[in-house]
Each structure stands twice: as C-alpha cells, then as structure tokens.
Amino acid sequence: MWPIVIAAIIGVLAGVVIGFFVARWYMKKYFQDNPPISADMIKQMMAQMGQKPSQKKLNQVMASMKAQQKKEK
CATH class of the missing domain: 1.20.5 (Single alpha-helices involved in coiled-coils or other helix-helix interfaces)
Structure with a gap:
C-alpha cells in the first residue's frame, strides 16, 4: 500500500x-x-501625449522594441 x-x-x-x-x-x-503591444497601440499612446505620430516614427519605435526583445534573449 x-x-x-x-x-x-x-x-x-x-x-x-x-x-x-x-x-x-x-x-x-x-x-x-x-508581442503584447502593436503599432496601433503606440500610435494611440503618442496621440494621447500630444504628438502627431508619423509612419516613420512608428517604424522607429517598433524597430527599437524588436531590437530590445532580441537583446533580452
């Protein structure tokens, strides 16, 4: 048992x-x-901060986030 x-x-x-x-x-x-954050979410956050987000700026922010994710591996 x-x-x-x-x-x-x-x-x-x-x-x-x-x-x-x-x-x-x-x-x-x-x-x-x-990834838990998307380009639309970044665009909304920038608009809430009073910035007019351009596509170039959105691409830069997304690229920096992806680079940071790769660095954390």
Missing part, C-alpha cells in the same frame, strides 16, 4: 514541475511571436 502512495505523490510532484516548465516555455514563445 505504501509504495503505491509514495509513487502517486512522486508522480504528482513530477507532473507539477514538468507542467510548470512546459507552460513557461509556451508563454515565452507565444509572447515572442505575438
């Missing part, structure tokens, strides 16, 4: 640890492929 209980506890703990790392890997990959 005790070996079954101990095996079940070890199995549950191993599942939790493996699940944590799989979920962490998946979320990193998801946010890398789908």
Whole structure:
C-alpha cells in the first residue's frame, strides 16, 4: 500500500514541475511571436501625449522594441 502512495505523490510532484516548465516555455514563445503591444497601440499612446505620430516614427519605435526583445534573449 505504501509504495503505491509514495509513487502517486512522486508522480504528482513530477507532473507539477514538468507542467510548470512546459507552460513557461509556451508563454515565452507565444509572447515572442505575438508581442503584447502593436503599432496601433503606440500610435494611440503618442496621440494621447500630444504628438502627431508619423509612419516613420512608428517604424522607429517598433524597430527599437524588436531590437530590445532580441537583446533580452
């Protein structure tokens, strides 16, 4: 009886640890492929700050954000 209980506890703990790392890997990959901020959001933020965003400025901001993401890897 005790070996079954101990095996079940070890199995549950191993599942939790493996699940944590799989979920962490998946979320990193998801946010890398789908950044949480878009060009439209940047355009709205710049408009709220009183700036008239040009396409050139939006492209510069997006490029700097992508460069920062690559640097963090």
